Amino acid sequence: FIIPFEYEEAFEFNNGYAAVRSKPCTDEQCTYFYIDKSNHRVFVNGFNYAGDFTNGYAVVGIGNCETEDCKYGIIDKRGSFVVAPDYEEIDDATNGLFLAAKNDKYGFINAKGDQIISLKYTNGLPFSEGVAAVAIDSNWFFIDTLGRQKFISFYRDASSFNGGLCAVTLNHDDWGYIDMTGNFVIDPTYESAEYLYNVLVRGSKRVKDPKNKSLFISQRYKIDKTGKVIEKLTAPKSTVKKSSRKKRRK
Numbered sequence: 001f002i003i004p005f006e007y008e009e010a011f012e013f014n015n016g017y018a019a020v021r022s023k024p025c026t027d028e029q030c031t032y033f034y035i036d037k038s039n040h041r042v043f044v045n046g047f048n049y050a051g052d053f054t055n056g057y058a059v060v061g062i063g064n065c066e067t068e069d070c071k072y073g074i075i076d077k078r079g080s081f082v083v084a085p086d087y088e089e090i091d092d093a094t095n096g097l098f099l100a101a102k103n104d105k106y107g108f109i110n111a112k113g114d115q116i117i118s119l120k121y122t123n124g125l126p127f128s129e130g131v132a133a134v135a136i137d138s139n140w141f142f143i144d145t146l147g148r149q150k151f152i153s154f155y156r157d158a159s160s161f162n163g164g165l166c167a168v169t170l171n172h173d174d175w176g177y178i179d180m181t182g183n184f185v186i187d188p189t190y191e192s193a194e195y196l197y198n199v200l201v202r203g204s205k206r207v208k209d210p211k212n213k214s215l216f217i218s219q220r221y222k223i224d225k226t227g228k229v230i231e232k233l234t235a236p237k238s239t240v241k242k243s244s245r246k247k248r249r250k
Helices: none
Strands: 018-021 033-035 058-063 070-075 081-087 098-102 105-109 115-121 132-136 139-143 166-169 175-178 184-190 192-196 200-209 212-223 229-233
Touching: 058 081, 081 098, 098 115, 115 132, 175 192
Parallel strands: none
Antiparallel strands: 018 033, 058 070, 070 081, 098 105, 105 115, 132 139, 166 175, 175 184, 192 200, 200 212, 212 229
């Protein structure tokens, strides 16, 4: 064993560091710190949420991060804050930008804490494939890394682009997939939608139960990126429609 079984919780190495926890969590919080591959603690500071290092930076949290009483910031590989823990949320960087929230408003910052896209949205998702879904009230739309709206269309809910497609809904009930122009390539006829291995997608439809025509079931399908049904699935459908932004460690 390179590192013995001495931690109560441990996460994967990224950029040479891994977040670990050596003591039990209290009702109020957990405490994490970082080690290197020689099992040395790399700096004194501990955190109540410890994200993975990427390109020399990691998102960390201070406070009760099992609840909303937690503030997030960004540290460098010396353990020093380059962005003070003043935010209600900070997501890991994608396309060089961190999704961040303060006073219930979302926007995007860089690793220095500069607001590249101002915190003016009521909700948001991280960038994926150069595009991010953001919302003002109940209207979701897409922006590029300069904050420009990608196309005119608005949606009632949205996910992130994956392999050139994105699951969206116009009414909260019926989901389909759009391309980078905002046009539906798979019509919104599914009650749920998700991705599968970046090649195929999955969706479920409400259909009559073949064993009891008076009842309806949620039939899941594996479909390709043109909407062609590849396979009927029998496992229970997933309830997750888009990425979680929860920061707390489980």
